[in-house]
Amino acid sequence: MNLKKKLKSGEFVVLAEMETPRGVDISELVGNAQRLKGRVDAVVVPDMDCGAMRLSALAGAALMQQQGIESVIHVYGRDRNQMALQSDLLGAYVLGVRNLVVVSGEGISQCDHRKAKAVDDLDEMSILQMIRCLQQGLDLAGFELKGTPAFTTGCTLPACADEKAFEAAIEQVRRKIAAGAEYVVTAPIFNFEHSISCLKRAMSLGVPVIPTVLLLKSVGMARYIAVNEPGSMLSEALIARIRKAPDREEECLRIAAEIVAGLKGVAQGIKIQALGWEHRLPAVLDLAGI
Numbered sequence: 001m002n003l004k005k006k007l008k009s010g011e012f013v014v015l016a017e018m019e020t021p022r023g024v025d026i027s028e029l030v031g032n033a034q035r036l037k038g039r040v041d042a043v044v045v046p047d048m049d050c051g052a053m054r055l056s057a058l059a060g061a062a063l064m065q066q067q068g069i070e071s072v073i074h075v076y077g078r079d080r081n082q083m084a085l086q087s088d089l090l091g092a093y094v095l096g097v098r099n100l101v102v103v104s105g106e107g108i109s110q111c112d113h114r115k116a117k118a119v120d121d122l123d124e125m126s127i128l129q130m131i132r133c134l135q136q137g138l139d140l141a142g143f144e145l146k147g148t149p150a151f152t153t154g155c156t157l158p159a160c161a162d163e164k165a166f167e168a169a170i171e172q173v174r175r176k177i178a179a180g181a182e183y184v185v186t187a188p189i190f191n192f193e194h195s196i197s198c199l200k201r202a203m204s205l206g207v208p209v210i211p212t213v214l215l216l217k218s219v220g221m222a223r224y225i226a227v228n229e230p231g232s233m234l235s236e237a238l239i240a241r242i243r244k245a246p247d248r249e250e251e252c253l254r255i256a257a258e259i260v261a262g263l264k265g266v267a268q269g270i271k272i273q274a275l276g277w278e279h280r281l282p283a284v285l286d287l288a289g290i
Contacts, residue, residue: 013269020055051111076105093149128179159187159231188214191233257287
């Protein structure tokens with residue numbers, strides 16, 4: 001059963017995010033993907049996330065399709081104008097990529113190429129409308145397409161530091177759904193009790209909600225997130241748990257697995273984000289019983 005059918009049926013879906021290499025050596029990417037084949041429903045390929053120049057998401061997704069693994073790509077407007085975005089999506093469809101997530105993308109100031117110029121021709125809402133237009137058989141200039149693509153498109157729900165921000169984010173997601181988003185991927189979850197309440201409210205939107213589980217790697221990483229991303233709700237207790245563990249890396253795997261297992265009875269799926277630890281994803285799935 002493909003991802004679209006699983007989402008519509010209400011079944012629990014497992015997504016794993018995998019970054020493409022900074023170069024053309026794809027052996028690690030392909031090897032990590034092969035180890036997850038049959039264990040995840042799709043591999044999410046980000047497009048130069050965290051502001052790092054990498055092999056394109058389109059190429060990475062095509063590689064996943066070649067391996068017999070369904071893929072999902074990120075779409076955003078920082079680096080491409082509306083013509084390039086439309087062209088890339090048509091290319092993605094021809095290469096077998098059927099799933100998209102429209103994201104915001106980091107600002108150029110957060111990227112490793114500081115002299116690059118942002119495009120930002122279309123924002124998230126405009127991109128969703130663009131995708132709907134393509135699926136109706138027209139491009140943004142009004143010309144009829146020769147062959148019409150069909151995508152399953154998602155959007156994101158960011159981390160929110162307070163109730164007011166959360167209400168505003170929910171309203172924005174509601175507008176994204178009206179523009180064509182069919183599922184929602186949340187920001188990483190670290191505080192399970194707080195997140196359950198937010199997830200249940202997000203589920204009232206009427207589309208599948210897929211929380212992200214970010215695989216922590218160290219005390220330093222956890223501390224950085226807690227200090228710089230207040231909406232993460234990453235607690236001092238969690239940081240202390242990692243710090244006191246005899247094997248900190250293994251403890252990070254167990255923490256991720258516990259969150260994954262807990263979400264299985266609450267949300268309609270999870271996306272595991274490894275940020276370079278993709279080779280540890282099978283261990284997380286094992287510990288979570290998936």
